[in-house]
Amino acid sequence: MMRIKESLMVVLLLLFLSTLGFGQDMKVTETMLPNGLKVLLKEEHKSPVVTFQIWYRVGSRNERLGKTGMSHLLEHMMFKGSKKYGPKQFSQVVQRNGGNDNAFTGKNYTAYFENFAADRLEIAMDLESDRMQNLLLDPKAFLSERDVVKEERRMRYEDDPTNTMVEQMMATAFSAHPYQWPVIGWMADIGNISRDDLYDHYRTYYAPDNATIVIVGDFDTKKVLTLVRKYFGSIPRGPEVPKVGAVEPKQLGEKRVIVKQEAELPAIYAGYKVPTIKHPDAYALNVLQGILSSGKSSRLYKGLVYEKQIALYAGGDYDDVSADPNLFYVFAGVMPGKTTEEVEKAIYAEIEKLKNEQVTDEELQKAKNQAEAGFVMSQDSVFYQAMLLGQYETVANWKLFGQYLDGIRAVKKEDVQRVAKTYFVEENRTVGILVPVKK
Amino acid sequence: MRNVHKIMKRCILIGLMAAMVVTPLTARSAESLGKRIILKNGMVLLLSEKHEIPMVSVSMAIKAGSVAEPVEKPGLASLTASLLTQGTAKRTASQISREIDFVGGSLSVSGGADYASAGLRILKKDINIGFDLLSDVLMHPAFDQKEIDRKVKETLASIQQQKEEPSVIAGEAFTRAVFGQHPYGRTNEDVAAFLPNLLRQDIVEFYSRCYGPNNVIIAVVGDVNEKEVVSLLDEQFKGWKPVNGGIPARQTPPAIGAVTVKKMDKNITQANIAIGHLGITRENPDYYSVMIMNYILGGGGFSSRLMDNIRDNRGLAYDVHSTFSAQKDAGSFRIWMQTKSESANESIDEIFKEVRRIRVEPVSEKELADAKAYLTGSFPLRMDTYAKIAGMLTAIEVYDLGLDYPRKYPALINAVTREDILRVAKKYLDPDHMVIIVLGNQEKIKLKY
DSSP states (O other): OOOOOHHHHHHHHHHHHTTOOOOSOOOOEEEEOTTSOEEEEEEOOSSSEEEEEEEESOSGGGOOTTSTTHHHHHHHHTTSOBSSSOTTHHHHHHHHTTOEEEEEEOSSOEEEEEEEEGGGHHHHHHHHHHHHHOBOOOHHHHHHHHHHHHHHHIIIIITOHHHHHHHHHHHHHOSSSGGGSOTTOOHHHHHHOOHHHHHHHHHHHOSGGGEEEEEEESSOHHHHHHHHHHHHTTSOOOOOOOOOOOOOOOOOSOEEEEEEEEOSSOEEEEEEEEOOTTSTHHHHHHHHHHHHHSSTTSHHIIIIIIISOOEEEEEEEEOOSOSSOEEEEEEEEEOTTOOHHHHHHHHHHHHHHHHHSOOOHHHHHHHHHHHHHHHHHHTTOHHHHHHHHHHHHHHSOTHHHHHHHHHHHTOOHHHHHHHHHHHOOGGGEEEEEEEEEOO | OHHHHHHHHHHHHHSTHHHHTTOOOOSSOOSOSOEEEEOTTSOEEEEEEOOSSSEEEEEEEESOSGGGSOTTOTTHHHHHHHHTTSBBSSOBHHHHHHHHHHTTOEEEEEOOSSOEEEEEEEEGGGHHHHHHHHHHHHHOBOOOHHHHHHHHHHHHHHHHHHTTOHHHHHHHHHHHHHHTTSGGGOOHHHHHHHGGGOOHHHHHHHHHHHOSGGGEEEEEEESOOHHHHHHHHHHHTTTOOOOOOOOOOOOOOOOOOSOEEEEEEOOOSEEEEEEEEEOOOTTOTTHHHHHHHHIIIIISGGGSHHIIIIIIITOOOSOEEEEEOOOSSOOEEEEEEEEEGGGHHHHHHHHHHHHHHHHHSOOOHHHHHHHHHHHHHTGGGGGSSHHHHHHHHHHHHHTTOOTTHHHHHHHHHHTOOHHHHHHHHHHHOOGGGOEEEEEEOHHHHOOOO
């Protein structure tokens, strides 16, 4: 309920699981109901639990300036009552049944989940099918919840200097695409959103043909499919969803943004525009990501944190499961007594090395081993499995998963070098720097 | 992203898990969670064989937490733990990270209050490498001076950076006020003051006193069989010498004479508020009643009274929750929230109203039934991964709960009555002797407390 917010959570999971893909044999049953609802079911009987997730294809990508943050605020309102389950009931029902529920909004999706002991799965369907169609959006509850979201924004951004800088960096990187604004929305925009705005947003995007249900856990596919049909089968299709036509033009030179905030240590984030999982280069970029920043033996950690001791932390992240091209960013926190300049230079030196020299056989094999191990270990959690299926399906196609490991296995040293040369160039870079000031 | 970690942690804390801080596990499961085996060298092994996934998850608890460090050397235990993976007699720090990364596994050792902990996650096919690394870092750490210097520097920098995190500053002030000089009260500030004077000898002495097989619990969950794992552990940990251990006398946390307010000024938009006092130990017979009482008050996510009142009805906070952290010694009872500066007074008023109410009015039948239903019904979710099972096995051993604890748990929960809740609320919540920490822009907060 924490309406966890933001792709931030997703990014974190991806940090854990960045190396993870699903092998060829995914044992997923895919069904499309006549009303356009996509259903992905995966039986996993190792423990008596189940996760139910519903992914709507709407996020901050589908918003506009002046009203940014609508998807996230709507996500909050989804817990404030629907026809059958009125105000305050939703989470109470889940908890009374020993379940945990929550939701998260990202740039490309809004997702809701309930984790239950296996015998309670039907409750999730009853709850989710009700709020897919019959959300109350009570005006008084709306005003109060909008204040809650403002508090959330204060906590995450206003009072967090590094997040403020990253937010500015994203806003600088994208000039024509909605990825420029934060998922939670700009503070003034949150205040501009009305109850009716949310109602329109809800009516436009919350429909079976704009959603995917993912269920992973201890159940029988045939029985569960019958239940899904019972609860969701009669919900009518929604209106046609407006297309997001925005295309970010080619960047023509480095962009920089300096953020001066009360803080203790400087930090630097440099983002390069890169293609998504829908592009074949994504495999080599993922391998590169592993080599650059996965584990303490990775180049950024070893070089900047361990050997040079100029950074308190350093890493890289590739936002690959994305509807439109997003960023591959590298980042570091500056150690006391060191300068932002030397840390920035050291980051670029690592990048240049990837362009000028091939990675070693050991590094390449390590990245591939991490991907394989990540795949195996991911099977330990029904929640993460469902999460990845939902994410892939919402921005592209879950079957891309099945190809992931093969794609990674096929990456050669030359490919890593090639993608480094292609994307990690200065003209394609946006840099955000946090400059601590004392107020 | 660095900050992501923090955010995730929060979410876990504020949600239902908050209630779980004091709930190692619950009901509805097989007779026994695993098997308890004493290894040749005296180590306690808890084993749960699970063959669905070709991987192994290991969790260790070592009686080498900050309670074991000398009072005048705060941070020693934690630093020692973090240095174990930074080089051994036969491997450098870089070799260790290279080996574990190469097989896509993870290996970590970190400090704690009562216990230090070690963890290993590895594919079945690589368990020889994994246990070789694990035993090597635990038995043969080098404590190279260069690594010590590096870790000290890193720790100091990290402490400095945390000064920009309001939740850390307020949390530290709360800890100090509640625990005083008791080891649970060690703050960043104490550690930062001591570390520059730390000697290699301190670390070696602490290690030699605390790290040994008789001080260690190891839980292994995954694709192994008993014979295989016992012989592997006997082999890997062969020759590890028992230690004297020993925990220095602890100072008693200070009594809180009256409501004690600490205002801390920082130029931020929210007031970060921590309210509470000393709590209970895990061994306290009222533990289960307290846990249910806290679930209803502020531990039960959106079903809790604090959340309902302060977030749901008033829109004053994104997060408000309460926790009893029950450990070997009494932990804290803490209510935690952030709200815009202007709402601080109203929020604190409401917090105190709720604390007073649960002390004088019995909770409703429905509240009690719902809390019990959640705590017993969510059991399967608390052991749905190998790592979670390993964590539970460790807790069972640490608190002597018995391997049949999952079976006993529903009865322990279901025995609690409304009268129990009222009694423990009166006994363990004391609104007239609470610490109130308020961090934020004091000019705007205008605290009336």
